[in-house]
Amino acid sequence: xxxxxxxxxxxxxxxxxxxxxxxxxxxxxxxxxxxxxxxxxxxxxxxxxxxxxxxxxxxxxxxxxxxxxxxxxxxxxxxxxxxxxxxxxxxxxxxxxxxxxxxxxxxxxxxxxxxxxxxxxxxxxxxxxxxxxxxxxxxxxxxxxxxxxxxxxxxxxxxxxxxxxxxxxxxxxxxxxxxxxxxxxxxxxxxxxxxxxxxxxxxxxxxxxxxxxxxxxxxxxxxxxxxxxxxxxxxxxxxxxxxxxxxxxxxxxxxxxxxxxxxxxxxxxxxxxxxxxxxxxxxxxxx
Amino acid sequence: xxxxxxxxxxxxxxxxxxxxxxxxxxxxxxxxxxxxxxxxxxxxxxxxxxxxxxxxxxxxxxxxxxxxxxxxxxxxxxxxxxxxxxxxxxxxxxxxxxxxxxxxxxxxxxxxxxxxxxxxxxxxxxxxxxxxxxxxxxxxxxxxxxxxxxxxxxxxxxxxxxxxxxxxxxxxxxxxxxxxxxxxxxxxxxxxxxxxxxxxxxxxxxxxxxxxxxxxxxxxxxxxxxxxxxxxxxxxxxxxxxxxxxxxxxxxxxxxxxxxxxxxxxxxxxxx
Numbered sequence: 001x002x003x004x005x006x007x008x009x010x011x012x013x014x015x016x017x018x019x020x021x022x023x024x025x026x027x028x029x030x031x032x033x034x035x036x037x038x039x040x041x042x043x044x045x046x047x048x049x050x051x052x053x054x055x056x057x058x059x060x061x062x063x064x065x066x067x068x069x070x071x072x073x074x075x076x077x078x079x080x081x082x083x084x085x086x087x088x089x090x091x092x093x094x095x096x097x098x099x100x101x102x103x104x105x106x107x108x109x110x111x112x113x114x115x116x117x118x119x120x121x122x123x124x125x126x127x128x129x130x131x132x133x134x135x136x137x138x139x140x141x142x143x144x145x146x147x148x149x150x151x152x153x154x155x156x157x158x159x160x161x162x163x164x165x166x167x168x169x170x171x172x173x174x175x176x177x178x179x180x181x182x183x184x185x186x187x188x189x190x191x192x193x194x195x196x197x198x199x200x201x202x203x204x205x206x207x208x209x210x211x212x213x214x215x216x217x218x219x220x221x222x223x224x225x226x227x228x229x230x231x232x233x234x235x236x237x238x239x240x241x242x243x244x245x246x247x248x249x250x251x252x253x254x255x256x257x258x259x260x261x262x263x264x265x266x267x268x269x270x271x272x273x274x275x276x277x278x279x280x281x282x283x284x285x286x287x
Numbered sequence: 288x289x290x291x292x293x294x295x296x297x298x299x300x301x302x303x304x305x306x307x308x309x310x311x312x313x314x315x316x317x318x319x320x321x322x323x324x325x326x327x328x329x330x331x332x333x334x335x336x337x338x339x340x341x342x343x344x345x346x347x348x349x350x351x352x353x354x355x356x357x358x359x360x361x362x363x364x365x366x367x368x369x370x371x372x373x374x375x376x377x378x379x380x381x382x383x384x385x386x387x388x389x390x391x392x393x394x395x396x397x398x399x400x401x402x403x404x405x406x407x408x409x410x411x412x413x414x415x416x417x418x419x420x421x422x423x424x425x426x427x428x429x430x431x432x433x434x435x436x437x438x439x440x441x442x443x444x445x446x447x448x449x450x451x452x453x454x455x456x457x458x459x460x461x462x463x464x465x466x467x468x469x470x471x472x473x474x475x476x477x478x479x480x481x482x483x484x485x486x487x488x489x490x491x492x493x494x495x496x497x498x499x500x501x502x503x504x505x506x507x508x509x510x511x512x513x514x515x516x517x518x519x520x521x522x523x524x525x526x527x528x529x530x531x532x533x534x535x536x537x538x539x540x541x542x543x544x545x546x547x548x549x550x551x552x553x554x555x556x557x558x559x
Contacts, residue, residue, distance in 0.1 A: 031366035034313065037375070041480065089312040094491050097484030098539025101532040104405060104481075108528055208480070209320065210383075213376030220373055223364055255391055260383040267377030271355055274362045 008130045008143055009258055010248055015149035016205055017214050017244065017262075021236045022156035023198035024215030025229060026191050029171035034092060035078060036215045039192070040199050040208050041096035042077050043070035044103030047203070052110055058132070058144075063200075071196045073099065078192055100208075129205050148201055159194055164229055167191070206259040214259075217266040218243075224273045243269065288408070289519055291416055292476070292530070294423040296485060296511040299473060300493070301430065302466055303486035304503070305441045307494075312487060313371055318470040319482035321352035321378035326403055326474070327385030338415060338471075345471045346464075352378045379479070406478035406531030419472060426465065438500065477531030484535035489514070492542050495549070514538055 027035050043066075050066035051057060077095045129145035166187065169177050174184050202211040222235035247262040306314045322345035329344025352374050359370035386400055411419070430437060439447050440458060448455045473482045493506040514537045521537075522530040 028369060031368055033366075033369040033372035037372055089310075090307050090487055090491055093312050093316065093483045093487040094539070094542060097481050097535055098488065098542070100480050101484060101535035101539065104532045105528055105536060108532075109525075209376050209379040212372055213380060216369060216372045216376065220365060220369060256387050257383060260380045260387060263376060263380035264384055267373065267380065270373060270377075271358070274355075274358050278362070 005130065006248070006252055008146070009252075010244065012130055012143060012145045012149060012205065013258055013262070014241070014244055015146065015153055016202055017218065017240045018237055019149060019152050019156055019198050020202055020211070020214035021218050021233060021240065022153075022160060023195050024219055025233065026167050026171060027195065028216060028219045028223075029168070029229075033212075033216045034089070036195065036199070037209075037212045038077055038092045038096040039070075039074045039195055040203065040211045041103075042073050042099040043196065043199060043203065044208070045099055045106055046070040046073055047200075048103060048106040048110060052106075067197065067200055070200055071193055074192045074196045075189055078188065145201075145205060152197060152201055155197065156194070160229075160233075163190075168229055210259050210263055213263040213266070217263065217270060221266060221270050221273060224277050239269070240266070288416065289515055291420040291423065292408070292515040292519060292534070293511055294420060294427060295469075295472060295476065296489060296515055296534070297507060298423055298426055298430070299469060299485045300489040300507050300511065301504075302469060303490040304494070305437075305462075306486065307490065308441050309444070313483065315466070315470060315486040316483040317352070317356060317371055317375055317378075318349050318467055319474060319479050320375045320382075321349050322467065322470055322474060323382035323403060323479050324348045324378055324385055326471070327382050327389065327400065331385065331389060338419075342468060342471050346467055348378065348381075349467050349470075402478075403474045404478050404480075406474070406476050406481060406529055408476050408530045411475055423472075426469075477535060481531050481535045484538065485531075488535065488538035488542055492538065492545055495545060510538075510541070514541070 024033070024036060027033055046069035047066050050062050050069055053065055054062040056062060077092070077099075080091055080095065130143050132144045133140045134142060134144045134147055166177075166182070170184060170187050177187070178184050198215075199211055202214060206214065218236040218240040219232060221239050222232050226232045226235045243265050244262060247265045248258060250256065250265075251258040251261040303312075303315065306312055325344035325346065325348030326341045327344075328348070329341045332344070333340040355377070356370050356374040359365055359373065360367050365373075436447070436458065440462065444455075447458070470482060473485055477485050489507060489510055490503070492510060493503045497503055497506065514534060518530060518534040518537050522528050522533045
């Protein structure tokens with residue numbers, strides 16, 4: 001029974017990481033990783049408002065309302081930060097902290113009794129997500145979070161399959177795309193929609209800051225071995241899988257938070273690459 | 288309490304001003320997130336709620352992660368945005384892991400990490416509040432005496448570097464040291480995530496459509512005084528709401544109101 005729970009933890013977090021790799025890919029290529037951070041912080045008040053509006057965290061309407069509201073906020077913040085490129089970091093900082101403050105106050109006033117409390121906002125609630133099972137004709141068919149992540153993965157794979165060339169061109173040369181007659185603002189909005197979808201689902205499992213880590217760290221490590229989108233995705237997923245296996249062993253043996261162990265593990269791997277990869281390859285070339 | 292919040296908000300805004308001018312507006316965010324593991328480890332090592340020891344711990348991790356951040360940027364594979372994102376999340380994850388270890392060890396204490404995560408000014412004792420206010424006032428006086436050097440450092444670093452390399456390095460070190468100390472103090476007021484808000488929002492309001500440094504300072508004094516007074520009263524009236532988020536939210540509302548009124552007045556002018 002205990003091993004089954006570990007498998008559930010592993011599967012849910014594994015799928016979540018793959019989803020985050022897909023959503024983080026474009027923002028990393030565009031060199032705008034902090035947009036992920038801004039969106040993940042800004043969606044909090046929208047989640048609370050959606051909860052107040054619907055009154056239930058497990059309803060489909062809650063998911064729809066929170067997605068729509070969060071998407072609108074993400075578009076507004078991104079648009080405002082682009083109005084003045086010189087102070088875009090400043091505007092981002094102002095908006096994410098202001099909206100997060102609003103979210104924290106709303107959580108403390110209205111949503112303390114449900115598992116949208118202030119601690120789960122920062123740390124996530126992987127434990128809750130894994131123990132919420134889905135029943136089909138009164139048969140338990142596994143955690144709800146697993147199916148949510150699987151559906152999101154299908155959406156991510158389809159998006160990648162059909163829009164990869166367009167998005168790649170947009171990441172490297174948006175002006176050329178504009179000259180070809182594409183509306184680059186709509187592509188940006190589409191990127192934000194995909195990101196918001198992924199962030200909303202990642203938010204409840206791993207919390208605000210670790211969502212950013214899952215979007216960025218695996219891809220940064222993979223960047224040392226690959227450059228094209230497909231290779232980057234493959235390498236990031238492979239590296240994450242290996243890291244997840246080791247992190248699971250450590251986390252389950254010492255009763256630690258699996259997501260935190262995974263992120264620390266990935267960060268340590270990134271630093272090893274940053275500090276030694278180039279020196280090692282230079283050494284190999286010399287030999 | 289009012290004096291402390293007012294003076295701290297004012298100093299944080301001035302440091303926020305410096306970080307905006309050096310095009311590193313989100314640097315306080317990096318410091319706040321990476322100070323958190325230092326605070327946790329200092330607590331594990333020293334086991335006491337001692338501000339000095341916690342600051343030493345925070346200093347250690349902030350400098351360590353600053354080194355990581357610089358290494359990632361210098362590796363030339365990643366933009367500063369990517370480096371910032373990875374360092375922030377890596378540092379914070381290490382902090383979460385530290386809290387996890389503490390919980391597993393079953394160390395039951397009065398010490399409250401959620402105070403550092405979301406800010407809890409009411410948890411600061413009267414003695415500590417007095418000491419921190421004196422420290423903040425000392426910083427204000429120091430800033431006043433060194434105002435010329437400070438303005439050269441903010442606006443033209445290269446000039447200061449060319450004048451005297453050793454002085455530049457000492458001043459830079461001291462500037463960052465004070466910045467980290469302020470971040471640790473700010474963690475107690477507004478928590479990890481909202482620290483950026485106190486650094487950036489007031490100065491963004493004060494800087495809007497003003498070029499003179501004196502006018503910005505004057506605006507900041509009025510703004511910080513007004514928001515600190517209203518914020519404190521609101522958080523005392525509603526018991527469930529802590530002061531830090533209220534302050535940040537008030538600044539945010541003023542910021543939004545200012546920008547909307549500016550665009551509306553521009554719109555009216557165009558219509559005429």
